Amino acid sequence: MNLKDCHNYNDFRKLAKKKLPSPIFHYIDGGSDDEVTLRRNTEAFNDCDLVPNVLANVGKPDLSTTVFGKKIDLPVFLSPTAMQRLYYHEGDKASARAAEKFGTFYSMSTMANNTIEEIADISNGPKLFQLYVHKDQSITDDLIDRCRVSGFNGMCLTVDTLVAGNRERDHRTGFTTPPKLTLQSLLSFAMRPEWVFNYFTHKKFELANIKNKTTYSKWFLL
Ligand SMILES: Cc1cc2nc3c(=O)[nH]c(=O)nc-3n(C[C@H](O)[C@H](O)[C@H](O)COP(=O)(O)O)c2cc1C
Numbered sequence: 001m002n003l004k005d006c007h008n009y010n011d012f013r014k015l016a017k018k019k020l021p022s023p024i025f026h027y028i029d030g031g032s033d034d035e036v037t038l039r040r041n042t043e044a045f046n047d048c049d050l051v052p053n054v055l056a057n058v059g060k061p062d063l064s065t066t067v068f069g070k071k072i073d074l075p076v077f078l079s080p081t082a083m084q085r086l087y088y089h090e091g092d093k094a095s096a097r098a099a100e101k102f103g104t105f106y107s108m109s110t111m112a113n114n115t116i117e118e119i120a121d122i123s124n125g126p127k128l129f130q131l132y133v134h135k136d137q138s139i140t141d142d143l144i145d146r147c148r149v150s151g152f153n154g155m156c157l158t159v160d161t162l163v164a165g166n167r168e169r170d171h172r173t174g175f176t177t178p179p180k181l182t183l184q185s186l187l188s189f190a191m192r193p194e195w196v197f198n199y200f201t202h203k204k205f206e207l208a209n210i211k212n213k214t215t216y217s218k219w220f221l222l
Contacts, residue, residue: 016087021195022188023175024086032165064103068154070126073103080130080156083177085113085205089198092119100125107156108209110143115208120150130156139213146209178205 006012017025031038065075078099085091092106092114099106100123107128108119116129129147134140147155169175174184179199181189189196199205 019192019195020087021179021185021192023170023173023179023185024195026169026173027167027175028081028087030167030169032167034168067105068126068128070105070153072105072126077105077128078107080107080109080112080128080158082109082111083113083205083207084109085203086177086179086199089202091203093122096123096125096127099123105153108152110158110210111207113203113205113208116143116146116150116152118208120152127152128154128156130158132158132161136213139210142213143209 001011001015001018003015006015013029016028020028063075064071064073066072067077078095081087084095088094092108092112096106096108096119103125105126105128106119106123107130108114108116109130110132112119119127129143129152131140131143144155167175173188174182176182179185179189
């Protein structure tokens with residue numbers, strides 16, 4: 001199975017499962033506390049109906065819309081996701097390039113593995129930065145200043161992560177950041193040699209924008 005076999009969300013999910021060590025896949029795929037909210041959020045999309053406009057000339061459909069004063073070509077954009085270097089060895093660079101190619105926003109997580117400046121260098125597309133309000137205000141100020149200098153177009157303020165979620169799948173799979181080989185996860189990494197090769201032969205895993213500024217346990221703010 002590869003990208004050309006992916007025709008819907010489920011196909012992409014299957015492909016990700018095939019390519020990623022299980023702790024990484026379940027980190028992306030899973031949610032917190034029995035995953036009740038994850039299920040409800042997912043099912044909510046089934047309540048949306050497409051309302052057909054029949055006997056009308058389709059012409060050239062225009063899906064563009066405006067977000068933060070920027071016109072984008074699609075009515076969807078990439079929301080911030082942490083630690084993309086684990087999903088794919090090019091990390092945020094790959095998603096920033098893809099967003100630019102399709103004319104939509106890329107968003108960078110505070111916990112990205114690439115720097116604000118690295119992404120500004122490789123993408124002229126519209127960009128958002130997701131910000132946690134850190135206990136140490138100088139960290140927050142520094143991130144905002146760097147985004148402004150690098151031409152990011154807006155900030156998403158995350159206010160619902162005072163503590164890390166109780167992600168039960170991560171307890172089961174032994175997911176850690178950076179990934180550590182445990183007895184529990186050894187087999188799942190051994191079964192994904194391509195991922196392991198790419199992980200060790202590309203840019204070192206780090207929380208690129210806040211390294212040396214905060215410890216892992218102080219990511220979550222206030
Ligand atoms: C793997 C993963 C990592 C995420 N990391 C972050 C993050 O670092 N910061 C943040 O504000 N939201 C993060 N989110 C939340 C997403 O930005 C988004 O708000 C959420 O997934 C809901 O959108 P969806 O229904 O399209 O998945 C993450 C979501 C996932 C699945």
